[in-house]
Amino acid sequence: MLIARIRQILYFLHQGVKNLSVGGISAIIAVTSITCSLLLICLYFIISSHLTKAFDLEKDIRVVLYLKESVSKNRIEPLQQKLTNYEEILGIKYVSKEKALEKFHHILGEDAIILEGLNNNPLPASFEIELNHEAKEINRLKSVLHQWEVLPEVESVQGGVEWIEKLSGFIIALRISLCFLGGILIIISLFIIASTIHLTIDNRRDEISIMRLVGATDWYIKLPFLFEGVIEGILGGTLAIFLFWVFYEVLRWRITPCLQLIFNFSEINFLTMKQIFIVLLVGGVIGGGGSLLSFFLQSFQHR
Amino acid sequence: MLIARIRQILYFLHQGVKNLSVGGISAIIAVTSITCSLLLICLYFIISSHLTKAFDLEKDIRVVLYLKESVSKNRIEPLQQKLTNYEEILGIKYVSKEKALEKFHHILGEDAIILEGLNNNPLPASFEIELNHEAKEINRLKSVLHQWEVLPEVESVQGGVEWIEKLSGFIIALRISLCFLGGILIIISLFIIASTIHLTIDNRRDEISIMRLVGATDWYIKLPFLFEGVIEGILGGTLAIFLFWVFYEVLRWRITPCLQLIFNFSEINFLTMKQIFIVLLVGGVIGGGGSLLSFFLQSFQHR
């Protein structure tokens, strides 16, 4: 019984491969359609992961705590200790009044001449704080900043909230747009594949109706097509990944210099193993699913 | 003779429409494939025109001419006159030493306390110059700036070149990327359409070979398919534009707020009439071309 089952499945697989090789141009078209669709999905993956990276400006999230003029030097150390205990803090740096003036001098550049007329240093001492990823969550950031604002040593807290608010809004918008684009691409892909396989099977409608007439069950007819679809899908996926890799290798050297100019990362990474696996899986699923779908359409058309 | 020709062409058109209606699902698939492809092209058009707009920051191209401390007030007027003669200049504004200090005060904001200790005003007078579109061409800009630098009244010229150099590099990179993306999309589209029409015609290979056997010339067989393809293409184009318009109307209200945050334009425009025309034309051409192409393939296969 089990052996008979296995023999049957092997038979279906064999038929699937045979159909593929008999299918000729139809099979080639099905495979290349799937390849095109999956190429779009690869493109989506790579754009998606790098765009997120481009705007995920981890180290730029900084906050400055300006200290009151009255805070004496020996109270700096314990305050820094206290702040370091906050788990949201990734790094902290004390900037003394003198250091601040130096920096300001540097920032002004040519205009620094105006500082020549100064009698005393008007700039306050401060802590420059770098926040870790968790703090980017806007509400958490607000609450932490509020705690720091009411510290007796702190004059004012600068930066952070508005910028983060803007940025996270942008990232959300970007994510939504990308999901949207990805969704459209997947729908288009599915459509193309279902159409192609539909046409391919439509090409064989006589064959299928003959099989029915000589006593084949529906599943006996369907399974080889299903396997054929899955094999075509996986072939298409493999081809897509290969082509995308070629494409990637060719373009990498051209795009990289431009990138550094605009974004703050300088290298494009290829798809991860997980993404490659997903592409192959999606290929197999849409190949097989397309077969089933078009078989379903078929049965409506020719009953 | 002429009447006979016209009758023949009407016959072909009629056959084309008839094929379409007899074609059923195949015809629907061909039209929707073309629609998908043209949707991608619409998307390309809209992204392309808006990205260019987003980085085409016309009014941000400014140059500042700092004047020498020694230039007396009565030489300002003639100099301004002289500069206005340059056709590259869109607008020019004189900023006196007092005005410059005021502005600096404003820029520093809270930090303006440092200006309190000043004895005299160290800031120079200047001309803020807005350049017109032509000047953005990098070489032209360089030569104009050079001419101004050597004017006796001018201490130094600030801004412009590096920023423009960066920007134009970026825009070129962007344009190339977009053309590249567009090219890929069009190739994918053509492929999908040629495949679909090939399968559609392959579905009718028996029909075509019978036509040949009963004495039809190649063109007599081809033309109805050609017309069918063109009609399908234009139908697909119309559908694509309609769907894209729906898509546009639905998304406009969601995307607009995010846009203002990132780019300096706040409205997405729909395709121009010219672009709509191009989409329809491309539809017709790829529809007809796809037919011819697959017919060509066919003749290799079945000779």
Add this chain to the structure above:
Amino acid sequence: MQPLSAIVQMFHVYKTFDDNYRALIDINLRIEKGEFLFLVGPSGAGKTTLMRLLFREERASSGQIIVYGRNINKIKAGRIYQLRRKIGVVFQDFKIIPTKTVFDNVAYVLQVLGQPKSEIERKVYAALNRVGLEKRMDHYPKKLSGGEQQRVAIARAVVNDPVLLLADEPTGNLDADRAHEIMKLFNDINLHGTTVLMATHNIGLVGKMKKRAIYLREGKIAHC
């Protein structure tokens, strides 16, 4: 319920097509188990339509049809294959699968039943031998002559010793000698227990065989 000796019974069967064309009118018919029956009639009389009803390629518009003890109107779509596996059909237009070789076309009927490979090979060789096509086994149907294709269709119909054999004009593309051989083949099968219903225009054959014949004319049974 019905006597076991009848393999096909038709009661007041009508078949009207979409365009209101009445192809079969009040057909009443009983075919005994093991019988050899001819269906004769001019072109368009309804012979093919009658056969199509028996293996549910078409459904009767009204009336009851009982095949092998089952009312076939009541068979669910998903179970029709069980009926068809008991019936061998030689289609008037052959209905050979163009993408399978001659061997695979005939073997398909047995593969569907899940028979072991060795047995399939034995049976297919035997069937092709009987119709004289053993040398053409690995050819694709497109390459065969009209008569050869018809013989493939015959081999497929008889390969599994069906309970009922429906042969629709099975000798239309065959020369007299070949036709005679095929009739001998059908007779053999009939002697081994298969009921045979054969539609034909070849009155000569009908005369020679000395079997019962039904005459169809414009959808009605004329003689019995």
Add this chain to the structure above:
Amino acid sequence: MQPLSAIVQMFHVYKTFDDNYRALIDINLRIEKGEFLFLVGPSGAGKTTLMRLLFREERASSGQIIVYGRNINKIKAGRIYQLRRKIGVVFQDFKIIPTKTVFDNVAYVLQVLGQPKSEIERKVYAALNRVGLEKRMDHYPKKLSGGEQQRVAIARAVVNDPVLLLADEPTGNLDADRAHEIMKLFNDINLHGTTVLMATHNIGLVGKMKKRAIYLREGKIAHC
């Protein structure tokens, strides 16, 4: 060059298929203008193959074929339609276009020639009438019986009074009466000047018609 009275001449024609199967061996044949010639032979003898050579569906492997004064081996691919327009063919497997109605199938041969609509209608009606299908004009072929489809193929072949009519087993799906009518039709056409070459297994018909017959056997001409 060749006498005007011959419409078909074949000199030492061989046809070998890809698989080295020799379907025709050293065929020499001369068909006179206005002749009615039968081509008889068992299944697989090469009858269809011989006809296919005459309208260049296949090319001879060697030898010369002259039809209507032209060496058809030398016709360019783009000009074959000129040959085919002079020849009416009843294909053994009918070759009817499934997406066109009966009327359109027959009319296509005339549309290809650019004939005016009124004349096309007149001729198509007449041809369909001759084969008894005038009532079936607007049907699609799938809905027709085997014999009806065969008659559509016959109507198409004769609709434009071809110079040469090739009929490949044109009565295989027809009852004796219908077959007799078709033979009368061919005879009529023949009397109006069309040369007829008809392949058949029906020795009875051949006997009745009292015409010249060529016997093909395993690709060779046996009698003449």
